Amino acid sequence: MRVLIIGSHGMLGQELPRAFAGADVVGWGRGDCDITDADAVRARVAALAPDVCINATAYNAVDRAEEDAATAMAVNGVAVGALAEAAATIGATFVHYSTEYVFDGSKRDGYAEDDAPNPINAYGRSKAAGEHALCEVARAHPAWRWYLIRTSRLFGLPGASANAKRGFVDTMLALSAEKDRLEVVDGEESSPTYAPDLARATRALIERGAPSGVYHRTNDGYCTWFGFAAAIFRITGWRGTLVPVAASAYPRPAKRPASVVLRTTKLPPMRRWEDALAEYLDPSLISAGAPRARSSSPDGR
DSSP, rough: OEEEHHHHHHHHTTTHHHHHHTEEEEEEEEOOOTTTHHHHHHHHHHHOOOOOEEOOOOOTTTTGGGOOHHHHHHHIHHHHHHHHHHHHHOOOOOEEEEEEEGGGGGOOTOOOOTTTOOSOOOOHHHHHHHHHHHHHHHOOOOOEEEEEEEEEEEEESSSSSSSOOOOHHHHHHHHHHHHHHEEEOOOOOBBEEEEHHHHHHHHHHHHTOSSSSSEEOOOOOOOOOOHHHHHHEEETTSSSSSEEEGGGOOSSSSSSOOOOOOOOSOOOOBBHHHHHHHHTHHHHHHHHHHOOOOOOOOOOO
């Protein structure tokens, strides 16, 4: 099986080759193919002829997207349609990742896979456009195999790309090393998701021959940002003071959904986010300055 991973230097993209161990994996970074050039995408994908094409790229600067909506839309929206069409044309299974930010956060009991998107910021609108573009290609190729995987609050080893940003967990670790008092927003409920777990869940979805369509894949359970931080510091033993604050204390350009929990109705749940976090934050590894642990559990459970 030849697997093409587009965005292989990002937090999720770098985990996918490990998840697809044993396959013929080809990774493309930013310099390997301009995904906003539809002609180049079509030619390069056709020349490689992968069996599986996974799009792990994204413009994920949520606040910057408010001022740079055109770039966000080009990467998260238009390019997804071009990649999907290139994969469909050669019959390659296609995987694309989306986000909880396609929803407005008004549904307190969580969102199922078939709930209609209603984004409230530019980033969410660009990701919803990518979902729509993929579904349009799927309608034109009814026999084609494709998966749209929505996930949320990804954490794991920082990506290797020049534009990779430090995730929430590592940001909290860095701040706690410098300060003895931290304020964290006690809002925006969502499900933290461990990148290696999501990568393995992606392979499991493909290999079980699941029907094409939309799937939610997050670690089980949910929390606010404050709850996430509190779990981090329980594991690491930080003795500082953690203070919950309202989102209004830190106004940001992009409006955030108050509560977006992605319900998994098509597949068994993945393991609890607290268990995945504990593995990532193995105290013996952190104290020794060693690389983070990586899960070996199948299907991210």
